[in-house]
Amino acid sequence: MTTYRADATLACLMNRLGILYRPHVERAHHLATYVRHIAEAAGLQTWLCSAWDEAESSHMIAGTDLLVSIGGDGTILHAARVSAPCSVPVLGLNLGKLGFITESEESAVERTIARVLNGEGWTEERTMLSARLGGEEFLALNDAVIRCTAVRLANITLHLNGQSVTTYRADGVIVATATGSTGYSLAAGGPILMPESTDLVIQPISSHLGLDRALVVAGQTEVELALEARDGIVLSLDGQVDRPVHSCETVKVTSSHLKALFLRLQPRTYFYDSIRKKLGGNPT
Structure with missing residues (x-):
């Protein structure tokens, strides 16, 4: 269940601000430097890192009170995986096209940071995924996807809590959180879950046999x-981290005990406006 908590004391407690920016985008680095200047002028310690360097940002995140993500939804996904182990809230500043998970646009950055430093906002909790493959565990905010790397179908058998349910003959299978239900899963025909939902969506991709819903x-x-003996299959986490799935290997996915935290300044009903404006084709 999503929990909401008031953050009126956030400004008083905030000492260290981290900033992740999308690399190779000059606007993102420029805005990150500007946010850093504002924060340091307010007396905060800061650090700055490319969103793609998760090893470095994971090292820097300890002791951070707020992580600012500058880019689009993809940058937010990096930020969530880095921040969740330390329960650090993320504030998303959008430079991308959609910005479905981000909080504010580039044009409002000064006002947004001022409100944060004034202690405004509330914290939203989102479910994350834990995916296990070959002794490794991976974290994802949106989804874990098993898919073919070539243009061919795969046989993928689904078990729920150890019980066989169906065998898909499909391009792949998506396991999505509520956050991910508005992404790849939605494009594949899946339902939208409300952000407070802890449920998971299992959505086949172009299913030829087996359940197609x-x-x-x-x-x-x-x-x-579970996959049949065949290579050319990958496990993709948030569309950003890929691992090969070898013959007869099994991928196990469940909700993680870790949660992604987002600092929100919008009303608590913001999600419905986001659906209407960004997914519903009605910008007004």
């Missing part, structure tokens, strides 16, 4: 995806 399961469900 999404399943919605409780977040604590262990989702097991």
